[in-house]
Amino acid sequence: MKIFNTLSGQKEEFIPQQDNEVKMYVCGVTVYDVCHxxxxxxxxxxxxxxxxxxxxxxxxxxxxxxxxIDDKIINRANERGIPWQDLVEKYIAEYFTDMDAxxxxxxxxxxxATGEIPGIIEVVRTLLDKGHAYQSGGSVxxxxxxxxxxxxxxxxxxDDMRVTATTEAEKKEDPLDFALWKAVKPGExxxxxxxxxxxxxxxxxxxxxxxxxxxxxxxxxxxxxDLIFPHHENETAQSECYTxxxxxxxxxxxxxxxxxxxxxxxxxxxxLVTVKQALERNSADAIRLFIISSYYRMPLRYSLEALDAAxxxxxRMRTALKAGGKPGAAVLDAEPFKARxxxxxxxxxxxxQAVAALFDLVREINRSSEKGLDxxxxxxxxxxxxxVIGFTLEETxxxxxxxxxxxxxxxxxxxxxxxxxxWKLADEIRDQLAKMGIAIEDSPTGTIWKIAR
RNA sequence: GGCGGCGUAGCCAAGUGGUUAAGGCGGGGGUCUGCAAAACCCCUAUACAGCGGUUCGACUCCGCUCGCCGCCUCCA
Numbered sequence: 001m002k003i004f005n006t007l008s009g010q011k012e013e014f015i016p017q018q019d020n021e022v023k024m025y026v027c028g029v030t031v032y033d034v035c036h037x038x039x040x041x042x043x044x045x046x047x048x049x050x051x052x053x054x055x056x057x058x059x060x061x062x063x064x065x066x067x068x069i070d071d072k073i074i075n076r077a078n079e080r081g082i083p084w085q086d087l088v089e090k091y092i093a094e095y096f097t098d099m100d101a102x103x104x105x106x107x108x109x110x111x112x113a114t115g116e117i118p119g120i121i122e123v124v125r126t127l128l129d130k131g132h133a134y135q136s137g138g139s140v141x142x143x144x145x146x147x148x149x150x151x152x153x154x155x156x157x158x159d160d161m162r163v164t165a166t167t168e169a170e171k172k173e174d175p176l177d178f179a180l181w182k183a184v185k186p187g188e189x190x191x192x193x194x195x196x197x198x199x200x201x202x203x204x205x206x207x208x209x210x211x212x213x214x215x216x217x218x219x220x221x222x223x224x225x226d227l228i229f230p231h232h233e234n235e236t237a238q239s240e241c242y243t244x245x246x247x248x249x250x251x252x253x254x255x256x257x258x259x260x261x262x263x264x265x266x267x268x269x270x271x272l273v274t275v276k277q278a279l280e281r282n283s284a285d286a287i288r289l290f291i292i293s294s295y296y297r298m299p300l301r302y303s304l305e306a307l308d309a310a311x312x313x314x315x316r317m318r319t320a321l322k323a324g325g326k327p328g329a330a331v332l333d334a335e336p337f338k339a340r341x342x343x344x345x346x347x348x349x350x351x352x353q354a355v356a357a358l359f360d361l362v363r364e365i366n367r368s369s370e371k372g373l374d375x376x377x378x379x380x381x382x383x384x385x386x387x388v389i390g391f392t393l394e395e396t397x398x399x400x401x402x403x404x405x406x407x408x409x410x411x412x413x414x415x416x417x418x419x420x421x422x423w424k425l426a427d428e429i430r431d432q433l434a435k436m437g438i439a440i441e442d443s444p445t446g447t448i449w450k451i452a453r
Numbered sequence: 454g455g456c457g458g459c460g461u462a463g464c465c466a467a468g469u470g471g472u473u474a475a476g477g478c479g480g481g482g483g484u485c486u487g488c489a490a491a492a493c494c495c496c497u498a499u500a501c502a503g504c505g506g507u508u509c510g511a512c513u514c515c516g517c518u519c520g521c522c523g524c525c526u527c528c529a
Contacts, residue, residue, distance in 0.1 A: 009457095027529070035529090042529035072527070151456095154525080160455045162525055202527085224529030229456085231528095256458080257523060293466060293477070299459065299522070306465045309478035316477085319491065344467095352467045356476035366492050370485090423487055430489075441491045448491090 001056070001346040003220075004297060006228060006252035007153055011348050014251065016219045022058045023214040024050065027206065027223035027231070028110070030067040031091035032076045035098045036272040037302060038258040042224050044288050045255040045296040047104040048389050049222070052345050055388045063213050064107040065206060066092055069114050069199055074188055084189060098275040102284050103390050109213055113205040117191050120200045120208040123242050124180045124193075132241040136171045138183030138196045144176040147237040153252060154229045178234050180204050203234040207242060216245040222253040256299040273302065285391050286311040292351035292389060313359070318393050320362040320382060324445030325375035332368040334381035337361040341385050351389060358385060395451060407438055411447050418442075 002011040016022050026046045029039060053060050068088045077084040096106075113120075124140050127133040132146045144150050144158065151158050158176065179201035184190035190197040200208075210218055216239075223232065232252065239248040278287055281304070289310040294300045325332075337357050344353035361382050365375045386393050399407075414429040433440055439452040 029529070030527085039529055045529095070527085154456060156456050156525080160525095162454065222529095225458085226524065226528055229524060230526085255529075257529080259459095259522065289477085290465085295467075297458090298466090301465085303465070306478080309465065312479095313477050316491095323492080350467075352477095353475070356467070359476055363493085367494095370493060418487080421487075427488075439490070442486075442489080443491075444486095 002348050003251050003253065004348045005250075006254050007247070007249070009155070012251065014219075016058065017217065017250070020058050022053055022060045022220060023218045024053075024060055024220040024222070025063045025065075025206070025210045025214060025218050026107075026221070027227055028064040028066050029095060030070055030072060031088050031095065032070075032073045033091065034094050035275045037275065037278055038224070040098075040102055040275050040278065040287060041258050041291055041300055042255050043099060043104050044102060044291045044390070046222050046253075047102075048292055048296075048351055049220075049253070049349050051105065051388055051390055052349060060108075061214060062107040063109045063111065063209065065209050066095075066110055066112045067202070067205065068092070068112045069189065070202065098279075101279055102275065102287065103392055105390075111209045111213060113200055113209075114191075116205060116208045116212065117200070119212045120181075120204050121193050123204060123208050123211075123238070124195075126242050127180065127238060130241060132238070133180055134173065135195055136173075138198060139171065139179055140181040140195055141172050141177040142180050142234070142238050142241075143173065144178070144237065145174060147241055149240065149246075150176075150237050151233065153233045153236055156229070178203065178230065180238065203231055203238060206231075206235050207239045211239060211243060216243040217247065218249045220251045220253055221249040222255070225254045225257050228252075228254055255296045256294075259299050259301045278307075282307050282311050283314065283396060285314045285393065288390055289314050289355070293355060295352055296349060314391070314393070317358065317362055317382070317386060317391070318395060318450075320365045321379050321393060322448055323366055323369035323375060323379070324443060325369055325379075326372050327374055327376060329372055329374045331374045331376075332364065332378040334361060334364075334378040337364070338381060338385060341388075345388075354385075354389060358382065361385075397451060399451075407433065407436070407449055411440065411449060414440075415447060 001014050003014045004011045026043075029035065050060050050062055066088075069084070073084050073087060077087040080087065100106075124133065127142065128135070128140065131143070133140050133142050151161075161176065181193060181195055181204070182198050182201055183195075184197040184199070188199070190199055210221070221232070236248050240246050282290075286307060287310070290303075290307045291300065293306075293310065337360060340357035340360075341354045344350040344357060347353075361378065365378050365382065368378070369375050383393060410429050410433055414426045414433075417423075417426040417429070430440060433449070434452065437452050438449050440447055440449045
């Protein structure tokens with residue numbers, strides 16, 4: 001299979017270092033607020049990638065970090081007058097609630113920055129020993145110019161970069177240098193280190209975690225496009241200088257960014273759509289379909305219209321699963337659809353095309369069902385392939401057993417009236433069900449019901 | 454100033470140097486059905502921002518122009 005590598009700017013044949021094991025690291029969130037739609041976009045994208053790799057038979061060792069100490073966390077905790085640890089715990093819990101609701105498979109491991117302090121200190125110490133870092137004012141900085149490969153991920157020349165002055169600039173040898181270890185400031189949480197009390201810089205945790213938990217060379221490292229620079233560029237620099245192993249990452253993958261069209265959604269405007277809000281309107285399957293209908297590397301414009309269109313589309317898939325077939329009749333062969341699906345996914349996870357194959361399978365199932373073929377195996381296949389890209393195709397049915405029994409009873413009563421050609425009575429029951437929010441569909445193989453949209 | 458992305462039907466969105474430019478949603482017509490719903494069938498881009506160039510041939514390669522956006526500062 002082929003994967004687009006940000007480093008080379010091309011699709012490359014993907015070959016893990018160790019047989020069928022994939023070492024995969026995806027940058028996680030800074031836990032100071034609830035997740036928004038952009039997070040959903042990123043993590044659904046990588047969930048699809050991870051699931052497909054597993055479907056292909058790879059054992060995926062998937063590590064995703066939590067940045068649980070940084071300025072935003074400290075400020076937010078201070079604003080609320082609560083310990084930063086409480087804030088962090090709250091939003092980690094929220095993160096899992098949201099991601100679980102989106103049917104995103106849990107990573108193998110979720111290390112936290114503050115849980116990796118010894119490893120971080122070891123990385124910084126080594127970088128100092130090798131001359132790639134220096135101490136200044138209680139902090140430790142990475143010496144960018146000491147790494148000749150700096151800029152290779154972003155395809156930029158160091159000298160062409162616009163340098164913005166920072167408050168720390170005076171203490172750095174070069175404005176491009178970045179903090180590995182930040183000296184403690186009054187009233188802020190800190191950890192002891194050989195260079196004095198302080199806390200880790202932004203990029204260093206990823207180096208410590210990825211090399212510590214996955215080794216010196218990762219098969220896949222992913223994240224949002226906004227992280228390419230400076231985060232991933234810096235991470236590459238410090239990691240390769242630390243381990244001496246090149247490349248630190250064999251395949252860099254970045255998902256396209258969420259765009260908001262006219263209604264600009266931004267943190268500063270405070271009009272972010274949270275994952276929770278999205279889930280109030282649309283099902284997890286629909287949100288996922290909306291996201292993967294567009295290629296993961298392309299920008300995605302947030303659109304309620306498209307989201308609702310996805311809801312209708314996903315409903316079509318669910319309905320196909322209910323189509324009646326004739327066991328024992330000729331069997332619908334779904335293998336060609338599976339082949340198309342895999343071929344699409346093998347080409348840099350082209351989910352839009354894979355989804356197209358699924359919709360064609362849906363049509364074929366419905367068509368064959370009407371012709372009286374046995375579609376059981378094909379439905380099985382649809383469900384299996386849908387699951388590969390993370391669709392459950394389950395209806396969110398919060399009805400109790402009693403309610404379901406009542407519905408079934410009403411439906412059988414109505415069918416008795418239909419048998420007796422008492423249309424008026426039958427229609428009254430249908431209206432009654434509609435008022436209960438239940439839609440029914442008659443078919444030659446019986447009457448089915450579902451929650452009305 | 455540097456780096457990068459995007460511009461395909463009413464909307465969302467794939468894709469290819471050359472017979473019919475995926476799929477979804479929406480719309481129109483039909484079949485089926487007591488009706489409804491669902492499903493199925495047919496139709497809905499002589500055309501892929503614009504202008505040049507390369508080529509026997511480009512929407513697909515190259516250049517330029519216009520428009521939109523991201524990154525270079527915290528951000529998935």
